[in-house]
Amino acid sequence: MAANLTTLPLFAAVGTPATPPGDDTMEATPSLWEDADVIYTYSRAQALEDGVLVDVSDTAREAGFKWPVALTSAVWGLIEDIPSSKPWQSVAGRLWDALYMAFCAIKCAPHGGDTLHYRLIMHHGRHTYVTLKLVTSPGDAGEPAGEPVVTIMLPEED
Numbered sequence: 001m002a003a004n005l006t007t008l009p010l011f012a013a014v015g016t017p018a019t020p021p022g023d024d025t026m027e028a029t030p031s032l033w034e035d036a037d038v039i040y041t042y043s044r045a046q047a048l049e050d051g052v053l054v055d056v057s058d059t060a061r062e063a064g065f066k067w068p069v070a071l072t073s074a075v076w077g078l079i080e081d082i083p084s085s086k087p088w089q090s091v092a093g094r095l096w097d098a099l100y101m102a103f104c105a106i107k108c109a110p111h112g113g114d115t116l117h118y119r120l121i122m123h124h125g126r127h128t129y130v131t132l133k134l135v136t137s138p139g140d141a142g143e144p145a146g147e148p149v150v151t152i153m154l155p156e157e158d
Contacts, residue, residue, distance in 0.1 A: 043140045044070070044149060053151065056095060063099040065150060068139065071098070072153040075132060081124050094122060102134050102152060117155060131155055 047053040053070040060069035071079070079094045097120055105118035114136045122130045132152055139149040 045140050056099065059092075059095055060099050060150070063096065064103040065099070067136070067148050067150050069099065069150040069152065072151065072157055074154050074157060075152055078122060078124050078130060083123050083125075086123055089123070097122065098132065098152065102132070102150075105134070133157070 044053065048055055048070060052073055054073060054076045055068070055070050057065075057068045057070075075098070079098060080091055082089045082091070082094070101118060101120040102116075105116055109116055116134045117131055118134065119129055119131045121128060124130065133155045135151050135153065136148050137151070139147050
């Protein structure tokens with residue numbers, strides 16, 4: 001069964017109104033890019049192959065996720081950046097923390113939307129907390145039955 005992200009009750013978008021405020025009679029204006037030719041696309045599979053994304057789906061399934069999960073290389077870098085003052089921490093433990101807290105944030109959030117920001121304790125540099133952004137989107141054409149995918153990134157990443 002193909003998943004339609006507009007009908008899946010996932011979690012609330014953070015700070016994004018469902019409809020623009022104002023007049024309900026606004027007419028849709030055509031998109032600037034509606035008839036534009038596609039020059040280049042960069043698929044999720046290419047990003048995984050290039051190391052821009054890191055597939056963590058196996059561990060994510062253990063944390064409760066049903067869809068494939070990938071981290072951006074920036075988030076993976078934070079997970080690997082274990083401070084020397086915390087020698088008892090491990091990459092596996094920090095990955096688990098990031099994924100399990102994402103799963104808990106989804107469970108606690110109201111339904112609707114495709115983006116969720118969440119915060120967790122992850123020591124890095126002089127900081128104790130990190131805020132991450134979880135985004136659901138349709139997978140590549142090669143994903144089974146158009147399966148949705150999850151990407152965890154830094155808030156300023158797209």
